[in-house]
Amino acid sequence: MAAKAPVEDISEDAREMEVSPPREWAAGIPGITHSMVPAIKDMGLGRALTLLTDMNQKDGFDCMSCAWADPDHRKTFEFCENGAKAVTWEATPVTIPTSFWAQNSITGLFDKSEYWLGMQGRLIEPVYKPKGKDHYEPISWDAAFALIADRLKAMDSPDEATFYTSGRTANETAFIYQLLARSLGTNNLPDCSNMCHESTGKAMGQVIGIGKNTIAYKDFAKADLIIVMGQNPGTNHPRMLTALEEAKDNGAEIVAINTLHEAGLSRYKNPQRVRGIIGHGTGLADQYMLIRAGGDGWLMKAISQKVFEAEDAAPGTVLDHAFLEEHCSGQDEFREHVKDLDPEMVLRATGLTQAEIDELAERYLRADRVVITWAMGLTQHRDAVSIIKEVINLLLLRGNMGKPGAGASPIRGHSNVQGDRTMGIWEQMPEKFLAGLDREFGISVPREHGYDVVKSVGAMQAGRTKVWIAMGGNMVSAVSDTHAAEEGFRKVGLNVQISTKLNRNHLTVGDEALILPVLGRTEIDMQAAGEQSLSVEDSVCAIHATKGKVKPISPLLKSEVSVVVGIARALWGDSGPIDWAGFERDYDTIRDHIEHVVPGFTDFNKRMREDNGFILPHGPRDSRTFPTATGKAMITVNDLEYIERPKGRLLLQSMRAHDQFNTTIYSLDDRYRGIKKSRRVIFVNPDDLLELGIADGDLVDVHSEFTDGVDRVVHEFKAVSFPTSRGCAATYFPEGNPLVPLGFTALGSNTPASKSVVVRLEPVSARGRSDAAGAPGAMAAAGR
Numbered sequence: 001m002a003a004k005a006p007v008e009d010i011s012e013d014a015r016e017m018e019v020s021p022p023r024e025w026a027a028g029i030p031g032i033t034h035s036m037v038p039a040i041k042d043m044g045l046g047r048a049l050t051l052l053t054d055m056n057q058k059d060g061f062d063c064m065s066c067a068w069a070d071p072d073h074r075k076t077f078e079f080c081e082n083g084a085k086a087v088t089w090e091a092t093p094v095t096i097p098t099s100f101w102a103q104n105s106i107t108g109l110f111d112k113s114e115y116w117l118g119m120q121g122r123l124i125e126p127v128y129k130p131k132g133k134d135h136y137e138p139i140s141w142d143a144a145f146a147l148i149a150d151r152l153k154a155m156d157s158p159d160e161a162t163f164y165t166s167g168r169t170a171n172e173t174a175f176i177y178q179l180l181a182r183s184l185g186t187n188n189l190p191d192c193s194n195m196c197h198e199s200t201g202k203a204m205g206q207v208i209g210i211g212k213n214t215i216a217y218k219d220f221a222k223a224d225l226i227i228v229m230g231q232n233p234g235t236n237h238p239r240m241l242t243a244l245e246e247a248k249d250n251g252a253e254i255v256a257i258n259t260l261h262e263a264g265l266s267r268y269k270n271p272q273r274v275r276g277i278i279g280h281g282t283g284l285a286d287q288y289m290l291i292r293a294g295g296d297g298w299l300m301k302a303i304s305q306k307v308f309e310a311e312d313a314a315p316g317t318v319l320d321h322a323f324l325e326e327h328c329s330g331q332d333e334f335r336e337h338v339k340d341l342d343p344e345m346v347l348r349a350t351g352l353t354q355a356e357i358d359e360l361a362e363r364y365l366r367a368d369r370v371v372i373t374w375a376m377g378l379t380q381h382r383d384a385v386s387i388i389k390e391v392i393n394l395l396l397l398r399g400n401m402g403k404p405g406a407g408a409s410p411i412r413g414h415s416n417v418q419g420d421r422t423m424g425i426w427e428q429m430p431e432k433f434l435a436g437l438d439r440e441f442g443i444s445v446p447r448e449h450g451y452d453v454v455k456s457v458g459a460m461q462a463g464r465t466k467v468w469i470a471m472g473g474n475m476v477s478a479v480s481d482t483h484a485a486e487e488g489f490r491k492v493g494l495n496v497q498i499s500t501k502l503n504r505n506h507l508t509v510g511d512e513a514l515i516l517p518v519l520g521r522t523e524i525d526m527q528a529a530g531e532q533s534l535s536v537e538d539s540v541c542a543i544h545a546t547k548g549k550v551k552p553i554s555p556l557l558k559s560e561v562s563v564v565v566g567i568a569r570a571l572w573g574d575s576g577p578i579d580w581a582g583f584e585r586d587y588d589t590i591r592d593h594i595e596h597v598v599p600g601f602t603d604f605n606k607r608m609r610e611d612n613g614f615i616l617p618h619g620p621r622d623s624r625t626f627p628t629a630t631g632k633a634m635i636t637v638n639d640l641e642y643i644e645r646p647k648g649r650l651l652l653q654s655m656r657a658h659d660q661f662n663t664t665i666y667s668l669d670d671r672y673r674g675i676k677k678s679r680r681v682i683f684v685n686p687d688d689l690l691e692l693g694i695a696d697g698d699l700v701d702v703h704s705e706f707t708d709g710v711d712r713v714v715h716e717f718k719a720v721s722f723p724t725s726r727g728c729a730a731t732y733f734p735e736g737n738p739l740v741p742l743g744f745t746a747l748g749s750n751t752p753a754s755k756s757v758v759v760r761l762e763p764v765s766a767r768g769r770s771d772a773a774g775a776p777g778a779m780a781a782a783g784r
């Protein structure tokens with residue numbers, strides 16, 4: 001008999017859900033009203049206008065909601081709906097009073113939804129949960145730092161500590177945070193990139209030598225063809241729609257490849273254009289391909305086969321022979337490999353018709369400049385690394401790299417997740433970086449690789465983690481296998497969360513816990529040397545400044561830099577080789593050290609203060625030089641996975657709702673997909689519903705099926721008919737996270753494979769509601 005996984009609490013009832021037809025377009029006047037009305041209502045007119053008109057400006061602060069690049073010529077309102085919501089969420093004047101902690105136990109708060117927790121307001125004072133107690137209580141900053149230092153000193157090994165990082169952390173903070181961990185003696189530096197674009201970094205790093213975007217922002221407007229794969233920019237990075245619109249104005253074709261139909265890729269009503277307000281807007285996707293989950297690599301390989309066939313038909317006119325000869329290796333092996341590609345297998349794996357594949361091939365062959373852009377719809381499959389290598393293969397065949405209007409464009413979702421990695425937030429930093437730290441600071445940092453996110457949960461479960469410190473984030477809710485993560489966190493000796501708002505990770509704790517409240521990105525950071533600036537790196541490798549604009553919501557708040565320095569000084573005082581106090585006094589000092597350790601940061605302080613910041617060097621983009629083992633871009637042969645879907649089963653992926661940023665829930669609605677008042681929904685193709693005998697609107701339990709004997713289930717989701725690829729279904733994360741085992745990860749990158757989960761749906765009516773109530777506190781339903 002299968003073991004039973006814990007059952008989640010049901011607090012946001014799907015029976016309350018209102019469902020309407022999905023939208024056919026994005027933004028327009030609703031985008032304005034959903035941006036401005038909540039901002040003015042929650043922050044007041046003056047505060048709202050100050051912040052929204054300074055967001056993403058050259059002398060303002062960088063939006064915390066995504067890593068989308070800024071154009072050189074910026075508009076007065078250089079923000080999107082979700083950016084406005086992120087600012088409103090952070091800069092709210094509502095604060096959590098001291099009385100809150102005595103009135104609310106941790107056990108009681110755990111039964112609240114993530115949405116409810118976030119709506120309680122800003123954290124403004126350090127609080128501590130002592131061993132054996134169920135309440136947080138106020139603590140001074142000095143006492144909090146002393147407690148952390150005491151617990152770190154009491155460890156038997158530095159590897160009993162883990163230092164997690166959220167992608168919103170600025171470059172300067174990230175650099176001294178990893179320096180703190182490595183000075184202590186550990187490389188346990190998991191971060192949110194482990195859960196999203198790790199597969200991108202692994203694949204691109206192996207085949208072109210660098211795991212970052214190979215284009216600049218302006219290349220979108222120069223492209224002949226843009227292929228958008230596995231992403232929903234209308235919700236996750238809406239300002240990308242403006243870049244796509246500019247490309248369309250310049251004659252580009254756009255192909256959207258996704259398992260679901262998304263409004264933002266169909267038509268965009270730009271609220272800063274007349275035609276976006278009173279007109280039809282701009283049609284974006286010239287071809288929309290509803291692909292079977294996990295079929296993207298098969299599609300790329302099929303198009304590569306078509307490229308070789310076209311070359312055979314007209315020798316010397318299709319492949320970029322000069323580029324391949326000078327800059328690439330592996331072409332012949334790859335050509336031989338795809339020659340025997342089975343077209344029937346491609347159709348099964350992709351769920352597409354041959355006519356659709358041929359149409360895409362024709363578009364690719366007639367385009368001189370091609371950009372392929374993707375997000376987590378590609379990176380979170382079991383063979384994600386191979387899928388992304390197939391994307392690169394296709395680009396290389398016709399020289400679509402290192403020239404204007406062409407290249408590979410992975411889109412990061414967190415505002416500085418790419419910069420954090422550049423600054424050393426990685427459990428596997430190369431020797432050159434580690435040696436640079438040794439040389440710069442006169443220390444000896446460890447070389448043994450540390451824990452990524454999945455391995456860190458395993459270490460917690462095994463009782464090997466005594467101290468957990470998180471610079472932002474909400475990892476317990478973000479990672480797969482929710483109940484396994486909760487079990488792990490409850491075994492940690494001291495859980496330290498450095499945060500702006502309350503979330504579930506503050507409530508999933510072991511013996512002791514601290515919550516340390518910090519400045520938001522919108523707030524002025526004043527230190528001994530004066531007002532401070534920070535920096536971030538966007539998706540196209542651009543480094544630019546970010547500087548808060550409003551007075552901190554409380555005088556008790558510290559900057560993230562100050563918190564790192566406080567921990568370090570409590571550990572080592574001021575007599576060691578590193579001038580921690582100097583870092584806090586003037587952030588220019590941190591940037592001076594970064595300049596000496598990290599390539600590309602020459603004259604960091606000077607260039608950061610220039611109008612547009614600066615672009616980091618990138619060999620494949622700048623000079624068609626590839627820092628790989630062979631010195632060339634590597635065209636690779638990859639054996640792709642085909643996920644069998646047993647009869648009566650579906651392939652499930654998890655995704656964001658529109659009113660959501662990662663685990664932060666702004667509301668229970670998703671207006672583009674026609675969902676209101678609840679997030680407990682599973683989207684299913686209408687023909688699949690018919691085949692399964694489930695009516696549109698029925699309540700179902702969703703069970704995932706793996707061979708480990710554990711029955712993982714989420715209860716009472718509303719089945720909603722939706723335009724998806726046949727055999728595929730989708731639900732929101734983190735509600736769907738309990739269905740994904742911790743060990744079900746991408747090969748080579750260890751990223752949770754939450755986009756290719758085999759599930760079965762069981763109607764609630766077949767069992768009644770008697771077993772629907774979950775174990776109290778196991779998982780609040782409104783999102784994490």
